[in-house]
Amino acid sequence: MADDVKTKVIEILAEQAVLEPGDIAMDQTLEDLGIDSLGLVESIFAIEEAFDISVPFNANDPQAGDFDISSVAAIIGAVEGLVAAQKG
Amino acid sequence: MRRVVITGAGTINALGASVAETLEAMREGRCGIGRLDIRDVDRLTVQIGAQVRDYDEAAHFNRQQIALYDRFTQFALLAADEAIAQSGLTFEGPLAARAGVVMGTSGGGLNTQDENYRAVYEDGKNRVHPFVVPKLMNNAATSHVSMQHNLKGPSFTVATACASSNHAMGQAFQMIRAGMTDVMVTGGTEAMLCFGGVKAWEGLRVMSKDACRPFSATRNGMVQGEGAGMFVFEEYEHARARGAEILAEVAGFAMSSDASDIVMPSKQGASRAIAGAVSDAGIPLESVGYINAHGTGTAANDKTECAAVADVFGHHANDLMISSTKSMHGHLIGGTGAVELLACLMALRDGVVAPTIGYEEPDPECALDVVPNEAREARVDVALSNAFAFGGLNAVLALKRA
Structure with missing residues (x-):
């Protein structure tokens, strides 16, 4: 299950960044990937649709809330947490 | 003219x-x-x-x-x-x-x-x-x-x-x-x-x-x-x-396009529209006493708008009042500038500047006189009304006291 989440989130981010999933490193930030605020909102929408979850995120203050977007690894961790909480 | x-x-x-x-x-x-x-x-x-x-x-x-x-x-x-x-x-x-x-x-x-x-x-x-x-x-x-x-x-x-x-x-x-x-x-x-x-x-x-x-x-x-x-x-x-009662004079207007991003505002685009409206009205920058802000309450708009006002007015930015009445009537999208123009009329005619309500804590990136929470009495000779749309399309009106 955890691997599924990781694979799918990386796929979503790779699509936004116009990269191959294999080119995405866990320690990269959204900025490293060239994903801007619109790209981020679109990624979150894709994540919600893919996992049928609701992601708490307000574009006015991306750092606030419980959804950590500081790196690829952090996003995967946050999605795993939400999936466990909302689908468990 | x-x-x-x-x-x-x-x-x-x-x-x-x-x-x-x-x-x-x-x-x-x-x-x-x-x-x-x-x-x-x-x-x-x-x-x-x-x-x-x-x-x-x-x-x-x-x-x-x-x-x-x-x-x-x-x-x-x-x-x-x-x-x-x-x-x-x-x-x-x-x-x-x-x-x-x-x-x-x-x-x-x-x-x-x-x-x-x-x-x-x-x-x-x-x-x-x-x-x-x-x-x-x-x-x-x-x-x-x-x-x-x-x-x-x-x-x-x-x-x-x-x-x-x-x-x-x-x-x-x-x-x-x-x-x-x-x-x-x-x-x-x-x-x-x-x-x-x-x-x-x-x-x-x-x-x-x-x-x-x-x-x-x-x-x-x-x-x-x-x-x-x-x-x-x-x-x-x-x-x-015909002896009509004149509520205010529409003195100037300017528009600009950011030509940069479909949702993120631009300081340069906003500045050009603000400066353009004042210049079109043929009045000195220092005569502007009140600006009804676009002031949507989003992180991006408010700091960009304040930076644009500071750029255009320099030192005078500290002397003028700028408030967002969206805090009270919400964002009427395509109708918003029209309802906000009423706040400009009130400032010019009645000498009452509408407040920005819901104001809780200063933001160093919005360090202007935003008339927090309470209306203020003041003589205003010129008022501006800002509108900066998604799509980067900006339009600013300048009104003068009748």
């Missing part, structure tokens, strides 16, 4: 069903935002808005009219009635042909679209009411105001998202100034508070779930409103010759 003055104003919005009620609410710093009373509100993540409450369409319009008038058209007609009544004008003979309507709206008949998509998709109906198209079209409100008041001159609708009504009023101003017309009924109207309208905005993740707090460090997004603001713009000599 011909001068243009305002001789009538009208409105209906969450703060009141007239100019007097709206200005009273602005003076008192009253908030029109509350829990939305619309169908399927439970399926929305954002459940607040500045709705026009206790509104009974049947109290204003007959059955045939209601079949043709979407909510945004009804608001426009009510606001136009008030504005035209105040101006004292009747449009007959040669004046009718020299008078038109230019109105801003972004969503047009969105309630009509929402209801009828629901009927065909959700309810599986295969037939809709015959007037769906003339009811939902963006120019319906303009056309009905034109028909109702016999306005036969140049008339059209402007749609530039959140700047629609400022672009519309700017057009009306320039048409009179250029000699194309003598009188224009102008402003904006919006009625987007339906399930689909709010759901679409929700998706962008820029809406607040609790309040609109422009310029406050604690701001967390915009809140939608609805309603209309309408004005009678008139050529100065025409108004003077």
Whole structure:
């Protein structure tokens, strides 16, 4: 299950960044990937649709809330947490 | 060059069903935002808005009219009635042909679209009411105001998202100034508070779930409103010759396009529109005493707008007042500039500057005098009204005390 989440989130981010999933490193930030605020909102929408979850995120203050977007690894961790909480 | 003055104003919005009620609410710093009373509100993540409450369409319009008038058209007609009544004008003979309507709206008949998509998709109906198209079209409100008041001159609708009504009023101003017309009924109207309208905005993740707090460090997004603001713009000599009461002079207008991003604002684009309006009015920067801000309450708009004002005005930015009345009436999208122009009229005529309510904590990136929480008495000679739309389309009006 955890691997599924990781694979799918990386796929979503790779699509936004116009990269191959294999080119995405866990320690990269959204900025490293060239994903801007619109790209981020679109990624979150894709994540919600893919996992049928609701992601708490307000574009006015991306750092606030419980959804950590500081790196690829952090996003995967946050999605795993939400999936466990909302689908468990 | 011909001068243009305002001789009538009208409105209906969450703060009141007239100019007097709206200005009273602005003076008192009253908030029109509350829990939305619309169908399927439970399926929305954002459940607040500045709705026009206790509104009974049947109290204003007959059955045939209601079949043709979407909510945004009804608001426009009510606001136009008030504005035209105040101006004292009747449009007959040669004046009718020299008078038109230019109105801003972004969503047009969105309630009509929402209801009828629901009927065909959700309810599986295969037939809709015959007037769906003339009811939902963006120019319906303009056309009905034109028909109702016999306005036969140049008339059209402007749609530039959140700047629609400022672009519309700017057009009306320039048409009179250029000699194309003598009188224009102008402003904006919006009625987007339906399930689909709010759901679409929700998706962008820029809406607040609790309040609109422009310029406050604690701001967390915009809140939608609805309603209309309408004005009678008139050529100065025409108004003077008939002894009309002049509410203010429309002195300047400027527009710009950021040409950069579809949603993120640009300081340069906003600065060019602000500086352009002052320059078009032919007045010194130091004469500007009040700016009704675009002030949406989003992180991005408010800091960019403050930076633009600081850039344009330099030291004088610290001496002028800038407030966002969206904190009270919400963001009326295509109608917002028109309702906000009322705050400019109040500053110029009554010497009362409307507050930015909901202000909790200073933001170093918005370090201007935002008139926090309480209205203030002050003599204002020149007021600006800012509007910066999604799509990077900016429109700023400059008004002078009559």
